Amino acid sequence: MGRTVGGKGASERAQVVPLLAEAFRENGFEGASLSVIGQRTGLGKGSLYHFFPGGKEEMGAAVLAQIDGWFETEVFAPLRGPGDPRAAIGAMRAAVDTYFRSGRRVCLVGAFALDNVRERFPGQVRDYFAAWRDALAATLERGGVAAPEARDAAEDALIQVQGALVLCRALDDPEVFAAALARMERRLLALL
Amino acid sequence: MGRTVGGKGASERAQVVPLLAEAFRENGFEGASLSVIGQRTGLGKGSLYHFFPGGKEEMGAAVLAQIDGWFETEVFAPLRGPGDPRAAIGAMRAAVDTYFRSGRRVCLVGAFALDNVRERFPGQVRDYFAAWRDALAATLERGGVAAPEARDAAEDALIQVQGALVLCRALDDPEVFAAALARMERRLLALL
DNA sequence: GTACAATTGTACCAATCGGTACAGACGAGC
DNA sequence: GCTCGTCTGTACCGATTGGTACAATTGTAC
Numbered sequence: 001m002g003r004t005v006g007g008k009g010a011s012e013r014a015q016v017v018p019l020l021a022e023a024f025r026e027n028g029f030e031g032a033s034l035s036v037i038g039q040r041t042g043l044g045k046g047s048l049y050h051f052f053p054g055g056k057e058e059m060g061a062a063v064l065a066q067i068d069g070w071f072e073t074e075v076f077a078p079l080r081g082p083g084d085p086r087a088a089i090g091a092m093r094a095a096v097d098t099y100f101r102s103g104r105r106v107c108l109v110g111a112f113a114l115d116n117v118r119e120r121f122p123g124q125v126r127d128y129f130a131a132w133r134d135a136l137a138a139t140l141e142r143g144g145v146a147a148p149e150a151r152d153a154a155e156d157a158l159i160q161v162q163g164a165l166v167l168c169r170a171l172d173d174p175e176v177f178a179a180a181l182a183r184m185e186r187r188l189l190a191l192l
Numbered sequence: 193m194g195r196t197v198g199g200k201g202a203s204e205r206a207q208v209v210p211l212l213a214e215a216f217r218e219n220g221f222e223g224a225s226l227s228v229i230g231q232r233t234g235l236g237k238g239s240l241y242h243f244f245p246g247g248k249e250e251m252g253a254a255v256l257a258q259i260d261g262w263f264e265t266e267v268f269a270p271l272r273g274p275g276d277p278r279a280a281i282g283a284m285r286a287a288v289d290t291y292f293r294s295g296r297r298v299c300l301v302g303a304f305a306l307d308n309v310r311e312r313f314p315g316q317v318r319d320y321f322a323a324w325r326d327a328l329a330a331t332l333e334r335g336g337v338a339a340p341e342a343r344d345a346a347e348d349a350l351i352q353v354q355g356a357l358v359l360c361r362a363l364d365d366p367e368v369f370a371a372a373l374a375r376m377e378r379r380l381l382a383l384l
Numbered sequence: 385g386t387a388c389a390a391t392t393g394t395a396c397c398a399a400t401c402g403g404t405a406c407a408g409a410c411g412a413g414c
Numbered sequence: 415g416c417t418c419g420t421c422t423g424t425a426c427c428g429a430t431t432g433g434t435a436c437a438a439t440t441g442t443a444c
Contacts (some may be wrong), residue, residue, distance in 0.1 A: 030222045034432060046392045055433065065288045065350045106306055114303045122364075129362045152371065155359065159372055162195035162357025164426080167347065170305035171322045172314075179344065179349055237403080238422040247403065277385060391440065400431065410421070 001003035013062075017042055019187045021063045025106050029060055031119040057120065060112075064124040067108060069087075070099075073131065079135040085143035089172055092136070093185045096161060103177025110162045133158055143192040153191055160184040195289045204255075208233055213255045217298050220251055221309040249312065252304075256316040259300060262291075263324065271327040277335035277384055284328070285377045288353060295360035295369025302354045325350055327381075335384040345383055374379040 023040040037059070038044060043051075052058040075095050079088050100107065110127045112118055118125050133154045140150035152173045164180030215224045215232040230236060231252070235243075244250040255361050267287050292299065301320045305312050311319050325346045332342035356372030 026308060028222060028309075030220060031308060033430075035430080044393055046394080046436095049433075050391065065327070093318070101331065110358045111306045113358050114306060116218060116223060116300055117220075118361060123360050126364065129359060153369060155371065156375060157366075159355030159359050160351060161355070162358040163351030166302045166305050166354040166358070167351050169300070169310060169352060170317050172318065176347060176351075179347065184346060225400075227400080238406095238424080240422095241403075242421060320415055385444100387418100387444085388442090391438105392434105393438080397434075398432105401429080402427105403429105404427075405425090405427105405440090406423105407425105407429105408421105408423085409419095412418095412420095414415105414417085 003072065016051060017062050017066045020059050021108060021117060024060065025108050025111070028115065029056070030115075031181065032056075051123060059127045060117070060121060061124065064112070064121055064128070066111065068124065068128050068131075072130070074099075076135040085131055086140050086189060089136075089185060089188050093181055097178075097181055099117075100161075100177070103165060103174050106169065107162060108166050110165060119123045129158060140188070140191060145191050149191070155183065157184050157188060160187055202213050208235065208243060209254050209258045212251050213258065215299060216252065216255055217303070217365075220303065220307065221248070221312075224248075234257055252309070252313060253316065256301065256304070256313055256320070260316065260323075261322050262322070266291075268327040271331045278381060280331050281328075281377060281380050285373055287379045289370075289373055291355075291367070292357060295357060295366050298361065299354060299357050302357065321350060332380070332383060337383050341383070345380060349376045350379060 019041040020037065021078070023037050027036055034045060034048065037048065037056075041048070048059075049055065052062065074133075075092055076088075078091055081088070099105070107129070109125055113125050114123060115130075132152070136154035136157060137150040140153055141147060145153070160180050161181060164177045168174060168177040168180075209345065211233040212229065215229050215378055218224075219228055221270040226237060226240065226248070228247075233240070241247065241249075244254065246253075267284055270283055273280070291297070304313060305321075306316050325343070328346035328349060329339070331341040332345055333339060337345065351377065352372050356369045360366060360372075
């Protein structure tokens with residue numbers, strides 16, 4: 001066991017998860033059948049069920065966990081961390097823009113929230129947004145904003161991101177996402 | 193033909209569409225199988241395919257058309273119409289709050305936009321949001337706002353609604369939707 | 385090179401998918 | 415009361431679904 005380097009064994013669980021995420025993003029949870037997952041990941045059912053004995057359910061949970069992990073280290077932690085609030089907000093905006101590929105990529109957690117898939121991963125969906133909101137609120141408080149206002153503004157920022165992703169896709173206009181991110185940053189900075 | 197009143201014939205196409213909408217809302221397009229549609233509408237496959245020979249595709253299109261029709265008469269037209277802009281915006285906020293049941297109901301068009309189902313109804317999804325945005329922008333222009341700013345503010349308002357629906361469901365907190373609607377109205381009125 | 389565990393392809397399963405066919409029940413108009 | 419078009423339940427279709435079982439392959443440690 002341990003790290004199997006090179007050869008076919010190169011496909012470790014951790015390397016498969018991002019491919020799974022993309023499959024879910026592009027087809028939804030229900031729409032991502034095992035056959036499309038197989039194509040997208042290049043793995044057969046044998047390997048898939050070897051890495052994820054729990055089937056699609058476990059795949060979905062693993063994807064959500066990976067997304068949450070990425071945001072935790074790349075977005076949430078810097079927000080909480082002891083840096084300049086204004087810089088932290090700028091960094092968040094940049095990270096979000098990169099992650100969502102300027103609106104061309106969908107937020108899987110948001111999509112799960114709208115779908116009834118939410119009921120399968122209630123905790124993970126809720127925690128993702130709650131953690132983001134609280135981290136951003138902490139940044140604002142660090143910048144001198146009162147707690148209730150900070151919380152409200154943080155919620156507003158998340159709404160801006162999620163709504164922009166919806167509208168951006170619906171109108172098929174990347175400009176919408178860029179404008180929304182700019183608006184979000186401007187409003188947050190205006191509080192500091 | 194014509195209106196068949198009473199009896200089993202009471203189930204006209206128009207009466208079925210809202211039930212279909214609810215089935216799609218609660219399960220997504222792919223998740224709403226013919227069996228759950230049958231349960232939700234109380235109609236068997238025979239009736240379903242009698243009213244919608246095109247199958248699920250036609251059902252989806254009919255639902256989107258009905259939603260668009262409702263918003264056209266209840267929201268878009270009043271926004272365009274010759275009334276007081278401030279009153280029109282207040283009416284829009286009230287209509288939206290009612291329609292989405294204070295956030296407990298999902299926007300099907302938004303859900304379709306995130307899902308890949310969007311590719312099946314590209315025009316209808318796009319037109320719904322474009323019509324809303326343009327109608328709201330017209331209201332603002334009527335109130336003296338310059339065209340580019342009006343368009344931006346209108347987009348911001350739609351983003352607020354869609355984002356709030358996502359976050360409201362994810363956090364399972366109706367308060368989020370109410371706060372977002374209030375914020376939206378306040379920002380729009382501040383421009384007039 | 386042999387042994388052993390990690391990995392993988394394939395065959396198979398019952399259940400369900402969306403869709404079709406069609407016979408019969410039903411109502412309204414005469 | 416007969417007829418005709420509307421409406422509906424049921425049986426059935428091939429395809430695909432998520433999932434299981436298992437034998438074969440693979441890479442590696444010894």
